[in-house]
Amino acid sequence: MIETSSPPVAPVFAVKKRRLRFLGLTVDDTIRAFFGGNALVAVIVLALITVFLFREGFGFFAQNRTNLEVYRRAGLEYVDFIRRQTDDHTALTRYLSDVRLRQLKLLTEQEKKSLDEANAALAPFDAFAEQFSATVDPLRALMAELTEQATALKTKFAVTEDRKVERHQLLAEGKTAEATAVKIDAVDFATELLPLRAALPAYKETSREFSRKLVTLLDATPVLPAAELLPRMERLKQLTRDYLAGFPAIEQAMEAWDYKEPVPAWQTFTSFLFGRQWLTASFWQDWYGILPLLIGSLLVSLVALAFAVPLGVGAAIYVNQIASVREQKLIKPCIEFISAFPSVVLGFFGIAVLGQALRAASQISWLSWVPGFPYSERLNILTAGCLLAVIAVPTIFTLAEDALNNVPRAFKEASYALGASRLQTILRIIVPASLSGIISAVLLGLGRVVGETMVVLLCAGNRIAIPDFTQGLSVVTEPVHTMTGIIAQEMGEVVRGSIHYRALFVVGLVLFVLSLLINFLAQKIVRRYRISIG
Amino acid sequence: MSTVSHIFRTPPGGVRRGERMVFWLFRGATYFVLLCGATVFLNIVIKGSHTVFKAEAPFINTTFLTQAPESLYIFEWEGKKREMGDREFRAFKEQNPAAAKVETESYVYSAGGIWPCIVGTVLLVVGSMTIALALGVSAAIYLNEYARDGAFIRFVRLAILNLAGVPSIVFGLFGFGMFVIYFGWNVSLLAGWFTLAFMVLPVVITASEESLKSVPKGFREGSLALGATKWQTIRKNVLPYALPGILTSSILGIARVAGETAPIMFTAAYVVRDKLPWDVEKFGDFFFQGVMALPYHIYVVSSKIPQNDYTERVQYGTAFVFLLLVALIATASIVLRSRLRNRYKW
Amino acid sequence: MVIATPEIMETRRAAPASASPPSAGKDTIVDIDHVDFFYGATQALNDITLAIEAKKVTAFIGPSGCGKSTLLRCLNRMNDLIEGTRVARGTIKIHGVDIYEPDVDVIELRKRVGMVFQKSNPFPKSIYENITYGLRLQGRSDKAKLDEVVEKSLRGAALWDEVKDRLHASGLGLSGGQQQRLCIARAIAVEPQIILMDEPCSALDPVATAKVEELIQELRSRFTIIIVTHNMQQAARCSDRTAFFYLGRLIEYADTRNIFTNPANPQTEAYVSGRFG
Structure with a gap:
């Protein structure tokens, strides 16, 4: 059959061909494998990010545990019992001065007294306040003494550790003679701590005297010139009484304190995750608690979203459903253009213009009803939040507009055919149908904002403290520091391999996990949405 | 009663007015966003142009643009x-x-002036985009032309999606940990290139895939039916038509690379450096030197020196030059893309 | 379900090496033997057995989704490009070579079995480059030879007179019918032995369709042509043999004249007389 049917040009139907092979692969297979390898890069990079964040960051938890252990062994923890007591007293004094400020304001503004008159009227109060704040002085003196002792012990321990490392290195290099020459004084915490513990009776004495003085003072509170503030004075009394009631507990804790008590492993994690202080390069004790940074990041992001969500989604609805085609063609590239603004330029704008402008606006009298207005810190959550909103709006807008676009035309037509108006169709058909897309747009906007560095570094105020939530919404006028900001600010200055350095990597790890989580949520929502449409 | 007495007349009451008001609200939101953008842009352009432009010839402040x-x-x-x-x-x-x-x-x-910063930024952008394009286009070719749906591909796509959401500062940390410390490249162009390239990779992959997708299936089938191998088909009949799209979409990636500060803070940027990048003893050193960069310089001048009339000039001037650069890139991308859409219709 | 017409019985008997079926009287070039084909879990072809003769025009007809295009795309393994497809059973032999054998090179196969698609798909290159694309792939770059092939192919596709003055203009600038003839010219330029045409005229107006049909008549002397069409008049006008498919099965396969005038199967009759499909 082959002879009869084969065309003259090709006598055989030669479809079997051996192609050039290398390691069992043809050229095409090799090319395919090459491209496949490139596609893997994304996976590899993601894996490498995880690996390196862990590699640099993981040692933190062991180091932090040692850090906490030294805190206990060297008696710093012991001294901190007293420190907390004096700090609480300082808080009370601050409350007193706040009351004075309010009184002064009342006297000068409402009763139209001159400043001198007002001050004169406040003289008895001032005497009281002075006495009140002086009560703590003996206790403070005692604490200063103990602080010195504990610090010395800590330093001694640190020196010993350094020596050990040095000897170890020398040994590793084979310099045995030099190694033995390194003198190591073993720190015997038990004996070294003796003077510290011996101070307990002295402390008890001072503390009781302190307590007595406060009680007598409380009975002799001055009459306030402004009666409106009486409740505040009562509140102070109550607070002081509560404060005094806590004294026995402190004594007990100090008696029960044991420097040998081990620091459990979980404490290094909890002290990081729930620690309320991020305190580095301090003469006393370093704390690595992520809470102030996390709260700062979240607050700034929430403020940003509070502006960006209505604006972004509103603009998306407008452009997609209401605007004319010409308007669409104009607005879309403009918003895309805004998304290209470099964040550092926005940060600079915040420092140079927006911070001042917002503060000036906050001091306008008819705006004083806004919570937190007026304020004096130029760079704060609000400033950073507004600028981050500029970054988040284009992201939210673009993704939300996509989601609106994906609503099948038939839905809209069906709604119109039933006699619904445009607004009704938008609000009852189109927005609900694309809701999950819009939510995931908002989530991705959040991810963008949480990870943003330069704007918060330049404009959030960089005060590492948990802001004061007691005043409600006015919390947004306080300065904060953020996770991204702290990495950017401190990474350049830390010693490689130090606990601080590793702590920053762990913060990076938290950020990384947070961003993956947000992404995951957004994808999950979108996926569910696809099913509901189809 | 009303003069119009047919049943289709507009119903009385404020329904329509309410609707119109809501529409105005949406419109207000939209234009407010544009207004904010314009405020930032104009503020920097107007104040910055005092530094960059001069009243007398040659109208441009050459010192600012060409000096360190x-x-x-x-x-x-x-x-x-x-x-x-x-x-x-x-x-x-x-x-x-x-x-x-x-x-x-x-x-x-x-x-x-800011000449070394301009040079550094250009070098960073060129290098990182070259790496990102090479990796990204190849990855996109695999995903769009070779891959068949399966667990592996879904995993890769998931990774790309997640990579896009990783904060830039985390890329900075990663680059610092891997290139600067582990590879021992120190603060260098090379470390900055790779860090930025990895950061922009998802953008490039997505853009490339979209362009590849827009090449009609018929081109591939037609070519394969003529006895072309897969690679011949891609090289001769797919890539040439996808490339313009890939490049224009990737310009937006350039804007992103040029605009980011956080990833280069500890991987490539120096606060100040006297030498220009090509001022190296041997060729290899070129890759292992840090550079000054515009975004980092803006950060430095706006946070490390006080604000007053004297410092404002350099602050606004730098911001202006940088914004203009990024804006030009972004505009080019937007314009080219819309033009491309009109040109190719098959 | 398969109604065993005498023709089908005969083709079934036709073993690759044996003589051609007596009724056909010609040489079998493509021999499809008990083929089952799946898209994932869906069976698209069910036990197809069919012998196609060389230098003839064979038409595949049937309602949409009957599997005719699928079978066509099996013949040059274009289905390989679609995920989850497989020939589950049976063999397809061309010139006695089982084209689904692992040692068959798909690229070589496609060089010998050309294809024209439903939607004309000239590359966005010049007419000249479109025609020479296949040859250049094979590494032929001799200008004189290429010129010769271009002219020959375009003449073969009855397009030469219309485009000879603008060979270097874009192929996309041609009209729909010209584009489709350009695709045919492109296919014949690589000298295949078989040309598969997948509804080549479905997107064309009647005048262009007539030209393409005329072209098919001219090409039949040089190539084996297999054409899928949903246009029964077209099948009747330009094919020698016709196969009628329905729901993934081959219902009837016979000389075109017989199918249209004297179908053996009632379903075929119902279809060709326009009662369904």
Whole structure:
């Protein structure tokens, strides 16, 4: 059959061909494998990010545990019992001065007294306040003494550790003679701590005297010139009484304190995750608690979203459903253009213009009803939040507009055919149908904002403290520091391999996990949405 | 009763008015966003142009664009206020020895120009985009042309999606940990290139895949039916038509790379560097040197020196040049893309 | 379900090496033997057995989704490009070579079995480059030879007179019918032995369709042509043999004249007389 049917040009139907092979692969297979390898890069990079964040960051938890252990062994923890007591007293004094400020304001503004008159009227109060704040002085003196002792012990321990490392290195290099020459004084915490513990009776004495003085003072509170503030004075009394009631507990804790008590492993994690202080390069004790940074990041992001969500989604609805085609063609590239603004330029704008402008606006009298207005810190959550909103709006807008676009035309037509108006169709058909897309747009906007560095570094105020939530919404006028900001600010200055350095990597790890989580949520929502449409 | 008495007339009451008001609200939100963008842009353009442009010929402040940054000295001399850059001041002191004792105010980086920063930024962008395009286009070719749906591909796509959401500072940390420390490249161009390239990779992959997708299936089938191998088909009949799209969409990636500060802070950027990048002893050193970069310079001048009339010039000037650069790139991308959409219709 | 017409019985008997079926009287070039074909879990072809003769025009007809295009795309393994497809059973032999054998090179196969698609798909290159694309792939770059092939192919596709003055203009600038003839010219330029045409005229107006049909008549002397069409008049006008498919099965396969005038199967009759499909 082959002879009869084969065309003259090709006598055989030669479809079997051996192609050039290398390691069992043809050229095409090799090319395919090459491209496949490139596609893997994304996976590899993601894996490498995880690996390196862990590699640099993981040692933190062991180091932090040692850090906490030294805190206990060297008696710093012991001294901190007293420190907390004096700090609480300082808080009370601050409350007193706040009351004075309010009184002064009342006297000068409402009763139209001159400043001198007002001050004169406040003289008895001032005497009281002075006495009140002086009560703590003996206790403070005692604490200063103990602080010195504990610090010395800590330093001694640190020196010993350094020596050990040095000897170890020398040994590793084979310099045995030099190694033995390194003198190591073993720190015997038990004996070294003796003077510290011996101070307990002295402390008890001072503390009781302190307590007595406060009680007598409380009975002799001055009459306030402004009666409106009486409740505040009562509140102070109550607070002081509560404060005094806590004294026995402190004594007990100090008696029960044991420097040998081990620091459990979980404490290094909890002290990081729930620690309320991020305190580095301090003469006393370093704390690595992520809470102030996390709260700062979240607050700034929430403020940003509070502006960006209505604006972004509103603009998306407008452009997609209401605007004319010409308007669409104009607005879309403009918003895309805004998304290209470099964040550092926005940060600079915040420092140079927006911070001042917002503060000036906050001091306008008819705006004083806004919570937190007026304020004096130029760079704060609000400033950073507004600028981050500029970054988040284009992201939210673009993704939300996509989601609106994906609503099948038939839905809209069906709604119109039933006699619904445009607004009704938008609000009852189109927005609900694309809701999950819009939510995931908002989530991705959040991810963008949480990870943003330069704007918060330049404009959030960089005060590492948990802001004061007691005043409600006015919390947004306080300065904060953020996770991204702290990495950017401190990474350049830390010693490689130090606990601080590793702590920053762990913060990076938290950020990384947070961003993956947000992404995951957004994808999950979108996926569910696809099913509901189809 | 109303003069219009058919049943289709607009119903009475405020329904329509309410609707119109809501529409105006949406419109307001939209234009407010544009207004905010315009405010930022115009503020920087107007104030920055004082630094960059001059009233007399050649109308452009060439010193600012071609010199390295230096400290600014302000002092009173013979009853007049004088401002001088570092070098000028030194020369002045040599001429007038009495000036050595004069009291001066000084601000770092506030005189001179930003030429090394411009150079550094361009180098960073070119290098990282080359790497990102090579990796990204190849990955996109695999995903769009070779891959068949399966667990592996879904995993890769998931990774790309997640990579897109990783904060830039985390890329910075990663680059620092891997390239700067582990590979021992120190703060260098090379470390910055790879860090930025990995950061922008998802953008490039997505853009490339979209362009590849827009090439009709018929081109591939037609070519394969003529006995072309897969690679021949891609090289001759897919890539040439996808490439313009890939490049224009990737320009947006360029804007992103040029605009980011956080990833280069610890991987590639120096606060100040006297030498220009090509001023190296041997060729290999070129890749292992840090550079100054515009975004980092803006960060430095806006956070490390006080704000006043003297420093404002360099702050706004740098921001203006940088914004203009990024804006040009972004506009080019937007315009080219819309033009491309009109050109290719198959 | 398969109604065993005498023709089908005969083709079934036709073993690759044996003589051609007596009724056909010609040489079998493509021999499809008990083929089952799946898209994932869906069976698209069910036990197809069919012998196609060389230098003839064979038409595949049937309603949409009957599997005719699928079978066509099996013949040059274009289905390989679609995920989850497989020939589950049976063999397809061309010139006695089982084209689904692992040692068959798909690229070589496609060089010998050309294809024209439903939607004309000239590359966005010049007419000249479109025609020479296949040859250049094979590494032929001799200008004189290429010129010769271009002219020959375009003449073969009855397009030469219309485009000879603008060979270097874009192929996309041609009209729909010209584009489709360009695709045919492109296919014949690589000298295949078989040309598969997948509804080549479905997107064309009647005048262009007539031209393409005319072209098919001219090409039949040089190539084996297999054409899928949903246009029964077209099948009747330009094919020698016709196969009628329905729901993934071959219902009837016979000389075109017989199918249209004297179908053996009632379903075929119902279809060709326009009662369904």
